[in-house]
Amino acid sequence: MQTKQRLDLPLTIKSVSDSGEFEGYGSVFGVEDSYGDVVIRGAFAVSLAKWKEKGRLPAMLWQHNMSEPIGIYTEMREDDVGLYVKGQLLIDADPLAKRAHGHMKAGSLTGMSIGYMLDDYEYDKEKGVWILKAIDLWEVSLVTFPANDEARITDVKSLLARGETPPPSKVERALREVGFSGSQAKAFMAKGYGAVSPREAGADEALQSLKSLLTRI
Structure with a gap:
């Protein structure tokens, strides 16, 4: 079963008018984020086409609160740079x-x-990144802060509690949140618990954090 996810992105604002109009890029293609995700051109294409058929665009929300729409998007499209938005x-x-x-x-x-x-x-093994190829947009929020670390971990735990398997990218991110380095998290995902040596810098503390987390699931 698919579950709703969130992707925190830098909002590159091109302009903001006194009347409240703004334009910019919600996502830039080909750029690796801090969690090893890369959005490629075409990732939003199918979803945007479906929204066009409906005659509307994803909601503009404040902090992901469905009861707090704060405006409307008037244009949303892919170009050579990324996901262009105007609202x-x-x-x-x-x-x-x-x-x-x-x-x-x-x-x-x-x-x-x-x-x-x-x-x-x-997953691109050579580059060590997750390639996001198709994203089904539900809503696009303006946020003051990205999702916090505990929220990411809680998301993985809630999926496990429901008997669902979290996507690999979500598990790897949770490992990063409890202290694993990027290379350690990738090694853990590829080879399991024994792939991370406690002798590595910071690894012992990260492993202890993981053990503590697992006892609370």
């Missing part, structure tokens, strides 16, 4: 939209987080 914050009708607008103008709001289903991905 209108409803600053005259919503205090949260006005707040978001102020932060965008000041440069203190630079985050975007996408609620999505991951339809297709693969």
Whole structure:
């Protein structure tokens, strides 16, 4: 069963008008993020085509709260750079939209987080990264802070509690959150517990954190 995921992205703002209009890039293709994910061109194409058939675009939310839409997207498309977005914050009708607008103008709001289903991905062993090939967009939020570490770990635990298998990328991220380095997390995913030596720098503490986490699942 697929589960809804979040992808935290830097919001590269090209312009913000006094009326609340803004444009920028929610995702840049081919750039590895801190968790080893790379979004490739075409990843959003199918989903955007489906939204076009519906005559609308994904919701613009504040902090992923479905009860707090703060505006509308007027354009969303892929180009050579990434996922281009253009939107209108409803600053005259919503205090949260006005707040978001102020932060965008000041440069203190630079985050975007996408609620999505991951339809297709693969692991590039040579580069050691996860290639996100098809993303089904649900909503696109403006956020002041990305999802915190505990939330990522809780997400994996909740999937296990429901008897579901978390996607490899989500498990690897959780390992990073409890202290594994990028190479240690990848080795653990590929070869299991014995692949990480306690003699490595920081490995013993990370393994102890993992043991503690597993006892709470």
